[in-house]
Amino acid sequence: MSEFHYNPHISVDCVIFGFDDEKINILLIKRKQEGKNVYALPGDLVQKGEDLEVAAARVLFELTSMENLYLEQFKTFGSPDRTSNPVDVEWIKSVREHPEARVVTVAYNSLVKTDDFEYKPSSFAEDVLWHPIEKPQKLAFDHNEIANTGWAMLREKIKREPIIAFSLLPEKFTLRQLQTLYEAIVGQELDKRNFRKRMLRNRFLVALNEKETGVSHKPAQFYRFDDLIYKEDFAKDQWFLF
Amino acid sequence: MSEFHYNPHISVDCVIFGFDDEKINILLIKRKQEGKNVYALPGDLVQKGEDLEVAAARVLFELTSMENLYLEQFKTFGSPDRTSNPVDVEWIKSVREHPEARVVTVAYNSLVKTDDFEYKPSSFAEDVLWHPIEKPQKLAFDHNEIANTGWAMLREKIKREPIIAFSLLPEKFTLRQLQTLYEAIVGQELDKRNFRKRMLRNRFLVALNEKETGVSHKPAQFYRFDDLIYKEDFAKDQWFLF
DNA sequence: CAAAGATAGTGTAATGTGTACACTTAGCCA
DNA sequence: TGGCTAAGTGTACACATTACACTATCTTTG
Numbered sequence: 075m076s077e078f079h080y081n082p083h084i085s086v087d088c089v090i091f092g093f094d095d096e097k098i099n100i101l102l103i104k105r106k107q108e109g110k111n112v113y114a115l116p117g118d119l120v121q122k123g124e125d126l127e128v129a130a131a132r133v134l135f136e137l138t139s140m141e142n143l144y145l146e147q148f149k150t151f152g153s154p155d156r157t158s159n160p161v162d163v164e165w166i167k168s169v170r171e172h173p174e175a176r177v178v179t180v181a182y183n184s185l186v187k188t189d190d191f192e193y194k195p196s197s198f199a200e201d202v203l204w205h206p207i208e209k210p211q212k213l214a215f216d217h218n219e220i221a222n223t224g225w226a227m228l229r230e231k232i233k234r235e236p237i238i239a240f241s242l243l244p245e246k247f248t249l250r251q252l253q254t255l256y257e258a259i260v261g262q263e264l265d266k267r268n269f270r271k272r273m274l275r276n277r278f279l280v281a282l283n284e285k286e287t288g289v290s291h292k293p294a295q296f297y298r299f300d301d302l303i304y305k306e307d308f309a310k311d312q313w314f315l316f
Numbered sequence: 317m318s319e320f321h322y323n324p325h326i327s328v329d330c331v332i333f334g335f336d337d338e339k340i341n342i343l344l345i346k347r348k349q350e351g352k353n354v355y356a357l358p359g360d361l362v363q364k365g366e367d368l369e370v371a372a373a374r375v376l377f378e379l380t381s382m383e384n385l386y387l388e389q390f391k392t393f394g395s396p397d398r399t400s401n402p403v404d405v406e407w408i409k410s411v412r413e414h415p416e417a418r419v420v421t422v423a424y425n426s427l428v429k430t431d432d433f434e435y436k437p438s439s440f441a442e443d444v445l446w447h448p449i450e451k452p453q454k455l456a457f458d459h460n461e462i463a464n465t466g467w468a469m470l471r472e473k474i475k476r477e478p479i480i481a482f483s484l485l486p487e488k489f490t491l492r493q494l495q496t497l498y499e500a501i502v503g504q505e506l507d508k509r510n511f512r513k514r515m516l517r518n519r520f521l522v523a524l525n526e527k528e529t530g531v532s533h534k535p536a537q538f539y540r541f542d543d544l545i546y547k548e549d550f551a552k553d554q555w556f557l558f
Numbered sequence: 559c560a561a562a563g564a565t566a567g568t569g570t571a572a573t574g575t576g577t578a579c580a581c582t583t584a585g586c587c588a
Numbered sequence: 589t590g591g592c593t594a595a596g597t598g599t600a601c602a603c604a605t606t607a608c609a610c611t612a613t614c615t616t617t618g
Binding site for chain 2: 081082083084120122123124125126147149150152153154175176178180230234
């Protein structure tokens with residue numbers, strides 16, 4: 075009984091960013107409530123004996139049918155009143171067995187190509203959509219805070235581990251594509267020559283014997299990303315404690 | 317009944333690093349079990365309706381009497397078997413009302429001066445101690461993993477926000493003290509001239525009209541850290557999403 | 559088939575940053 | 589007063605960052 079007050083629920087929320095070759099979007103689910111659309115991050119309760127990362131992957135799949143993405147935990151949100159907004163309370167009551175329980179949520183983020191994933195709404199999601207991150211959008215619960223934190227931490231991470239960015243490009247890509255991606259991430263335009271100079275210093279960018287075709291201008295050189303060379307050169311100084 | 321299986325417990329663990337003017341130590345608690353000493357991070361269950369940060373501060377205080385430190389959440393550990401080592405199970409049974417419950421733990425870290433804090437064992441801690449981080453020490457549960465992750469993330473953070481380091485020095489400090497601190501953090505010796513050159517570029521380091529006294533060598537200039545100038549100069553590029 | 563349109567691709571100079579390295583200075587003490 | 593100790597200082601080199609404008613190559617169109 076009152077044990078349900080004491081024992082909180084644990085949930086996971088997924089903050090998935092998608093690059094559509096132009097800009098960065100965030101994956102939201104939409105539910106209808108009193109005729110209004112309510113947007114939220116994909117998330118739900120962790121099951122008995124289920125590992126947190128496993129739960130995040132499962133929940134994302136159940137709500138959006140997306141699978142096989144790399145999810146990274148970035149923060150846990152556990153304010154006691156994070157689910158107490160009346161609109162949210164009403165919805166929880168319609169879905170949860172113990173609506174009064176406190177919910178502590180572990181948040182995961184990821185960055186993918188929008189093209190790489192099929193998504194379709196399932197479970198209690200009425201719709202799933204990619205929403206451009208520049209456009210403000212009010213979300214349910216404390217999901218605005220979670221989304222903002224997730225974006226900030228992802229950007230920090232990319233600074234430290236630029237490899238993340240390359241997963242967003244096709245196997246063969248041009249330097250223009252790479253630059254567009256970087257510009258989407260840092261949110262500002264970059265100088266073409268300086269960008270190329272800096273990038274081409276990296277041994278892990280390997281020029282292919284192949285160019286664009288069918289474009290009505292000088293065709294661009296294709297490059298590929300070499301995983302092994304990257305690992306050699308970015309061998310992080312590891313720090314062990316115990 | 318079986319609800320206790322389903323509803324996990326939430327705990328907090330504190331990874332507190334202390335600088336003793338020479339090296340970095342980690343705060344451990346010791347408990348006696350079957351005549352053996354078992355070392356662990358200070359941590360315990362979150363209470364009903366209690367915010368996570370509040371819980372971390374409370375638990376730390378209850379176990380060590382330390383208070384008023386800035387605790388930063390860095391990761392949540394929720395592997396279903398993280399508490400299933402037989403030695404740990406035995407201890408849990410002696411302490412918890414529902415020993416079979418899974419425990420998801422939210423970990424916090426902090427970096428302080430060892431001098432600034434009184435500590436004494438209380439609650440189920442038999443002893444509290446500062447353990448040098450270079451010396452390997454087996455810990456209970458998955459606390460080695462938690463401690464290592466906490467140290468790695470703290471170091472990353474200091475790179476981004478060097479302000480953290482200054483809280484470890486007295487109001488007035490010499491550049492030698494600052495350098496010793498940096499060396500303890502990065503784990504290697506630094507060149508004196510280059511260190512000074514780089515540091516003195518920072519406007520927030522303000523020279524005082526005061527020198528060391530009573531030392532049997534050329535006395536060092538005292539400096540202070542200027543909070544306001546720091547904030548001006550390090551005004552982080554903020555990124556808002558919604 | 560020639561000209562126009564579009565984007566790829568290129569170099570240099572100036573400035574700033576990181577690194578390696580050795581001697582002089584100021585106070586204390588014997 | 590001479591010796592000990594740690595503070596404090598400068599320079600040369602290599603490398604990175606920034607600002608900036610024209611040529612090359614392909615397609616399309618008249």
